[in-house]
Amino acid sequence: MVFSSLIFVFIFLPLTLGIYYLAPSSLKNFIIFIASLIFYAWGEPVYIVVMLFTILCNYSASLLLDKYRSHQTRARGILIATMFIDLGILSYYKYGAFLLENLNKIWSLDLEVVSLALPVGISFYTFQTMSYVIDVYKDKVPVQRNIISFGTYIAMFPQLIAGPIVKYSQIYKQLEKRKESLKMLGQGVELFILGLAKKVLLANNVGILWQTVKTQGGGELSALSAWLGIIAFTLQIYFDFSGYSDMALGLGKMFGFNLTKNFNYPYIAQSVTDFWRRWHISLGTWFREYVYIPLGGNKEGQLKQLRNLLIVWFLTGLWHGASWNFVLWGLYFGIFVTAEKLLLRNWLTKAPRLAGHLYTLLVVIVGWVFFEFTDMGQAFNFLQAMFGGGSSPLLDSKGLYYLNTYGLFLLVGALCSTPFPKRFAQVLYHKKLKTPRGLLVPLTYLLLVFLCTSYLVNESYNPFLYFRF
Amino acid sequence: MQKGKNLTYIIFFMFISYICTLTSFNILLPDKAFSETENRVLQKAPSFSWDALLEGDLMADYEKYFADQFPGRDFWIGVKSDVERFWGKKENNGVYLGEDGYLLQEFSQPDPEELEKKLNVFHNFATSLPEVKKSLMLVPNAVKILEDQLPKYAPVDDEREFMTNVQQRLTKDITYVDVYDTLYGKREEEIFYKTDHHWTTRGAFYAYQKLGEYLNFTPDKKEFFQVKKVTDNFYGSLYSQGGFRHVQPDTIELFLPQQEVEYKVNYYDYKQTSNSLYFWENLQKKDKYTVFLGGNQSLIKVETGVTNGKKLAVVKDSYAHCFVPFLLRHYQEIYVIDLRYYNDSLQKLLQEQEIKEVLFLYNVKTFAEDVSLLKINKQ
Numbered sequence: 098m099v100f101s102s103l104i105f106v107f108i109f110l111p112l113t114l115g116i117y118y119l120a121p122s123s124l125k126n127f128i129i130f131i132a133s134l135i136f137y138a139w140g141e142p143v144y145i146v147v148m149l150f151t152i153l154c155n156y157s158a159s160l161l162l163d164k165y166r167s168h169q170t171r172a173r174g175i176l177i178a179t180m181f182i183d184l185g186i187l188s189y190y191k192y193g194a195f196l197l198e199n200l201n202k203i204w205s206l207d208l209e210v211v212s213l214a215l216p217v218g219i220s221f222y223t224f225q226t227m228s229y230v231i232d233v234y235k236d237k238v239p240v241q242r243n244i245i246s247f248g249t250y251i252a253m254f255p256q257l258i259a260g261p262i263v264k265y266s267q268i269y270k271q272l273e274k275r276k277e278s279l280k281m282l283g284q285g286v287e288l289f290i291l292g293l294a295k296k297v298l299l300a301n302n303v304g305i306l307w308q309t310v311k312t313q314g315g316g317e318l319s320a321l322s323a324w325l326g327i328i329a330f331t332l333q334i335y336f337d338f339s340g341y342s343d344m345a346l347g348l349g350k351m352f353g354f355n356l357t358k359n360f361n362y363p364y365i366a367q368s369v370t371d372f373w374r375r376w377h378i379s380l381g382t383w384f385r386e387y388v389y390i391p392l393g394g395n396k397e398g399q400l401k402q403l404r405n406l407l408i409v410w411f412l413t414g415l416w417h418g419a420s421w422n423f424v425l426w427g428l429y430f431g432i433f434v435t436a437e438k439l440l441l442r443n444w445l446t447k448a449p450r451l452a453g454h455l456y457t458l459l460v461v462i463v464g465w466v467f468f469e470f471t472d473m474g475q476a477f478n479f480l481q482a483m484f485g486g487g488s489s490p491l492l493d494s495k496g497l498y499y500l501n502t503y504g505l506f507l508l509v510g511a512l513c514s515t516p517f518p519k520r521f522a523q524v525l526y527h528k529k530l531k532t533p534r535g536l537l538v539p540l541t542y543l544l545l546v547f548l549c550t551s552y553l554v555n556e557s558y559n560p561f562l563y564f565r566f
Numbered sequence: 567m568q569k570g571k572n573l574t575y576i577i578f579f580m581f582i583s584y585i586c587t588l589t590s591f592n593i594l595l596p597d598k599a600f601s602e603t604e605n606r607v608l609q610k611a612p613s614f615s616w617d618a619l620l621e622g623d624l625m626a627d628y629e630k631y632f633a634d635q636f637p638g639r640d641f642w643i644g645v646k647s648d649v650e651r652f653w654g655k656k657e658n659n660g661v662y663l664g665e666d667g668y669l670l671q672e673f674s675q676p677d678p679e680e681l682e683k684k685l686n687v688f689h690n691f692a693t694s695l696p697e698v699k700k701s702l703m704l705v706p707n708a709v710k711i712l713e714d715q716l717p718k719y720a721p722v723d724d725e726r727e728f729m730t731n732v733q734q735r736l737t738k739d740i741t742y743v744d745v746y747d748t749l750y751g752k753r754e755e756e757i758f759y760k761t762d763h764h765w766t767t768r769g770a771f772y773a774y775q776k777l778g779e780y781l782n783f784t785p786d787k788k789e790f791f792q793v794k795k796v797t798d799n800f801y802g803s804l805y806s807q808g809g810f811r812h813v814q815p816d817t818i819e820l821f822l823p824q825q826e827v828e829y830k831v832n833y834y835d836y837k838q839t840s841n842s843l844y845f846w847e848n849l850q851k852k853d854k855y856t857v858f859l860g861g862n863q864s865l866i867k868v869e870t871g872v873t874n875g876k877k878l879a880v881v882k883d884s885y886a887h888c889f890v891p892f893l894l895r896h897y898q899e900i901y902v903i904d905l906r907y908y909n910d911s912l913q914k915l916l917q918e919q920e921i922k923e924v925l926f927l928y929n930v931k932t933f934a935e936d937v938s939l940l941k942i943n944k945q
Contacts (some may be wrong), residue, residue, distance in 0.1 A: 103636060104629050105591050111582070139625045281575030286581045302653075496718035506653045539576045546584055551645035554636050555809075 098139035099258070100289075100344045101296045109136065114351060118277070125274065126249045129352060134252040137217070147186065148252060154182055154248050155226045159233045163240040176234045180227065187223045190215055195419035210390060218258035224383055229265035231387060238266050239431035246272045255348035259266035259341040261359035265384070268354065285350030287542065292343030294545040297552045299510050300336035303329040304505050311469065318482040318489055321496030325503065327483065330469060331462050332510040333543045335364065338377070351544035365512045367453035368461050369433040370444050382414065384409050398451050406435050418469070422476065426467040433460055585692065588787050591637035603643070604806055608634040628748040644811040651810070656717035661808030664715030668760050669804035673709050675723040676934045684939055691913075691942050692739035695924075698916060701742035701780055702926040704729050704737065704883050704933055705765060705773065708758035711749055725930045732933075743780045743925075745773045759816045762802020765929075767819050767888045774892040778872065781923070783896040792819040796846075800854040818854055820844065821889075823915050827894055829870040835863040835907075842890050843868070856889035864907035865915075877921040881912065881942070883932040888908055897923075905938040912942050922942060 098105050111515065113132045120128050129249040138145045158179040165171040188196070194212040201208055229250070250272055256263055308317065310326025318326075342359035349356040359379050366372035373381055389409050395402040405541040407428075414427020437445065442550055463480065470476035482489040522538060601608050612618070612627035619625075635646045646748065647658070656663045662670045666943035676741075682829055709716070726746065733742045749757060749772060757769030771788070791826035800816040845860040859866060862884055872895060879901040880886055880893075886902065893900055901921060903912065916924065933939070 098625075102629065104632050107585055108594070108632070111585050111589065140622060142620050142622050142625075279578070280574060283578035286578045287574065289576075290581065494719045495721040498717070498721050501718055502654050503657055504654070528759050538573050539580055543580050544582065546581065548645070548649060550588070550643040551649070554633060555641035555646045556633065564651055 098136050100341065100348070101293060101553065102556075103550075104139075106293070106549075108555070110348075117352060125352075126192050126243075127245050128251060130245055130249045132461065133249070133252040133257060134340075134466060135515050136254040137252065137257060141217050141527040144214075147190075147219070149224055151183065151186060151222065152244075152248050152251050155179060155230055155251075156241070156244050157241050159230055160242070160248075162230070162233050166236070172234060173315065174494050176230065178237070179230050182313065183223050183227055183230075187219055189213075190219060190420045192415075206556065221260050221262055222257065224262045224380075224504045225265070226251055228262075228383065232264070232266055236267055240445075241269065241272075248554070253349075253354075255345045255352070255354070256356060259338070259345070259358055260377070261342055262383050263346060263356055267357060271354050271493070274548075275353040281350045281353060285347045285352075288347030290347075290542050290545050290549075292340040292345075292347060295340030295343065295513075297340075298545070299513060300333045300340060301516065301552070302506065303336070303503070303510055304333040306507075307333055310499070318479070319493040319496040320482060320485050320489060320491045322493065322499055323479060323482040323489075325499045325507065327462055327465060327479075328511075329503065330465050330509060332507065332514060335463065335514055336510070340390075352428075358388070362514065362516050364458065364461070364511075365455050365516070366455055367450060367452070368441075370438055372435050372457055372461055373430065373434065386412055389411060406431055410434070420471050422467055422471050422473065425473075426464055428466060429464055430460075488546060585650070586664060592632075592635065593633075595637055595908055601634075601639070603640050603740055603801075630751075646810065647809050647811050649730060657720070658808045658810065661804050662709070662716055662722070662809070663808065663810050663813075664712065664717075666715060666718060667709060667813045668712055668715045668758070669762050669808050669810065670709040670712065670716060671707060671724050671807075671931065672720075673707065673725050675728055675730075675929055680937075681731070681934075682688060684933075685732070685737070687940050687942060688740055689737040690806060692737045695913065695916065696739070696942065699781075699923045700739065700743035700926075701743050701778065701924070702732075702927075703745060703926070705774065705929045706746055706749060707763070707768075707929055707931050710930070711753050712758065728934060729930060729932060738808060740926075741780055743777055745776050748772050748776045756817075759800070759802050759855075760807040761816050762800065763931075764785075764802070764803055764888070767821050770885075770889040771821055771892065774889065777925075781896075781925070786823075786895060787891070790824060792824050794820045794822055796820055796857065797849050797854055801852075803853070818849075818857065821858075822935040823895075827871065829868055832869075833860065833863060833869040834865045836860065836869070838924060843894075853886070855887070859890065859902070861887075862904050862907060863902075864904055864909070866902040868894070868902070869883055870894050870898060870900070871884045872896070874898055876923065877919065878902070878923045878925060879912075879916060879919075879921045880925050880927055881905060882925075882927040883933075883936065886927040889927060905941050906936065911944045913945065 098109060100106075110131075113128070117125060117128050134145060135138055137148060161175050161449060162172055165175065190213050194210050197208045197210045200206055201210070229241075229247075234242050241250070249265075249385070250265060250268060254264075258511070307326050310322055310329070313322065339360035344450050346356050346358065356378060359374075359377060361375040361378065363372050363376040389405055391407045392408065393401050394405060410427045410431025413426060414424040417423040417426070445456075463483075466476050466479050466483075466543040480486075485491060522535070522541075571863045597610065598608055599610075600606070609630040612624055614624065617663060618627070629840055633639075635757065635914065640943055650658070650744065651663070657672070662672060664670050674701065674867075688702070706725050706729065714723060714943060722857075729746060731883065733744065736742055737809045749769060752769070752772050755768060756766055758765050759770065771791075775785045786827075796819040798819050799816050805813065829843075831843060843859055845857055848856040853861070857862075868890070874895045874897070877899045878893065880890060881903045883906075885902070890900065890902055899919070899921075901915070901919065903915070905912070915921070928936075928939075
């Protein structure tokens with residue numbers, strides 16, 4: 098199930114909330130756990146077995162780890178075995194086909210490539226469960242003996258399918274004891290509505306423009322179309338992903354959890370390093386804590402630091418999908434981050450702020466081209482269209498048409514990716530409730546839900562066109 | 567922050583009441599079986615089975631059911647369409663919203679190879695039937711004739727260019743019936759429906775006037791007909807396809823002869839004969855254009871009271887439906903063939919019935935896209 102669906106908003110959510118708040122606190126985790134399993138099984142009835150296996154396996158492993166804590170080699174063995182299983186399952190489903198294809202290419206083998214459907218959320222929950230086992234091993238967190246609580250942590254539907262990647266250390270206290278309140282419910286609803294609106298009203302619509310441009314192909318694109326298209330995608334991926342994260346945070350709050358923020362206006366960043374501190378924050382911190390620092394981070398000389406950065410950015414890229422373009426995309430950012438660390442730092446602090454913004458946006462936007470085209474040739478054709486190389490014209494009537502029909506929307510979208518609307522709302526927030534301006538805030542939320550409803554109903558708008566045989 | 571907190575409460579209660587209201591309406595209101603606006607059967611409550619559950623079909627069907635039966639479905643669809651209009655979106659599902667509320671269906675040039683194939687097929691057809699008089703009437707669509715209605719810069723290919731291309735490359739053994747200028751000259755009149763992809767009877771009438779020059783008959787003048795409005799509440803295919811709201815419904819006019827003309831029609835698909843080309847009861851349906859010939863059928867035969875011995879085969883798409891009635895006084899027998907449904911040999915039919923004239927009547931969009939035309943040489 099996804100959050101941005103009628104069934105979730107109008108049935109699953111109110112039902113789960115109702116039952117949750119009626120139940121005694123001893124049953125609350127159990128209810129979230131069961132609800133999460135239903136949520137997951139709704140779209141993936143079979144793959145739920147994989148998730149339950151992961152839960153059971155990591156749960157038992159952590160108990161064993163705890164038992165043999167004093168016995169260093171055994172504990173280490175258990176840790177390695179668990180990581181092997183977790184990453185094994187992830188690789189089997191996510192990277193299996195990719196790996197075989199590459200093996201075939203390199204050694205000209207003829208292994209049969211079977212591509213499996215990817216279990217939803219596996220990249221997210223695998224990283225969560227790994228954070229738990231590693232932290233238990235390092236004795237940073239107490240072992241969880243209650244399997245329901247542990248299952249709730251892994252399967253918790255608010256963050257199950259698109260993050261944020263919640264580290265166990267951030268949440269284990271809340272699993273045992275948390276205080277729901279009307280205020281949190283309200284804040285949760287606010288966040289949820291904002292997230293829903295980002296996804297349904299903004300992301301999906303700019304996505305249509307991007308799809309049109311993308312399918313048009315590099316050869317006949319004008320620079321104008323290419324830029325409008327990739328800007329549309331830049332907005333789409335941000336609103337989609339951060340909208341989902343907002344909904345996750347909001348839902349968490351409704352059930353009394355405080356999850357950590359995953360996005361912090363990434364497009365106002367002033368350097369690529371800054372961008373990655375604001376984009377998908379939970380992934381960045383995960384890699385930092387469980388890969389970069391264990392490898393030695395920056396503590397063991399520049400050469401090793403470079404190696405570590407290379408590994409982290411390679412993996413960051415690969416995490417986004419089993420294809421070389423994602424790896425390239427990761428390394429591309431790795432180069433800029435490294436360059437900023439070594440060379441550009443001084444320049445960036447001295448340069449006017451606008452220059453920093455423009456530089457960062459340019460790097461990020463060009464990055465999205467690599468992210469979106471699995472085929473390198475297509476990516477370079479597209480870049481050529483953007484930067485006026487080759488035969489593509491600067492303007493054409495298609496581009497002008499896109500500008501005409503989407504221009505205003507893109508502008509509003511860009512504005513919504515900055516903190517401006519929030520600041521504006523905060524001003525209104527402090528006005529007296531009785532004044533019409535104070536009422537603007539709740540009315541805006543209502544309007545957003547109203548509009549989202551109409552877009553969600555339309556998703557199934559499916560006229561039967563009789564003349565199309 | 568006290569006030570902020572109050573607002574938070576208000577937002578929470580508004581949200582909950584909003585959801586509960588809609589969900590209770592959903593439970594209380596009876597299910598609808600059919601959507602008029604979308605012209606399709608709506609999803610019914612799925613029945614449980616373990617297979618469906620494990621495959622995930624049950625959940626998918628249930629989501630469809632929930633969305634299809636959502637209270638005020640048509641209203642919500644209208645809201646979205648209005649919002650999009652506000653943002654300047656003028657196209658949906660391949661339908662453009664024109665300036666004066668005309669809905670225009672997009673056109674894009676077919677693959678040159680596809681066209682080449684089609685023209686070759688026509689060439690072969692012409693060589694294998696030298697004794698038959700062959701003609702092709704291509705009818706431009708509203709998107710071309712009314713192109714000044716299109717939103718600015720709309721990326722639509724030029725139908726005129728396509729038509730000229732066909733005209734120039736079509737084998738000379740087939741007469742190209744050029745109605746472009748005729749229709750273009752009448753563009754101020756309502757020759758296309760606003761909400762449907764067809765031309766109106768009026769449009770067909772002007773093309774009929776022109777056709778006489780090519781097929782050597784004297785078309786009846788306007789005065790011969792009594793123009794009868796049979797409905798002014800027609801929301802056609804483009805209305806459903808584009809989902810735009812606030813457009814006026816169309817009027818359907820029939821051109822009926824002042825004096826009654828007797829004829830007999832054989833509807834082979836329906837296995838019935840009739841003395842009328844009109845299906846009056848279809849005016850009560852959603853797709854009111856089916857008042858003409860009762861919609862698409864593979865083969866219809868009309869025997870008129872005319873005794874000139876002339877037989878005509880009209881190989882056509884649905885643009886011909888309102889056109890065929892005009893031909894009644896000029897031929898003794900008319901065969902109306904739709905290749906999208908007719909699976910026997912066209913040539914055999916022509917030979918067996920000793921038909922000496924064939925008219926291909928297609929609108930440009932169908933002619934460009936439809937592949938059933940490739941069947942004309944089937945033995």
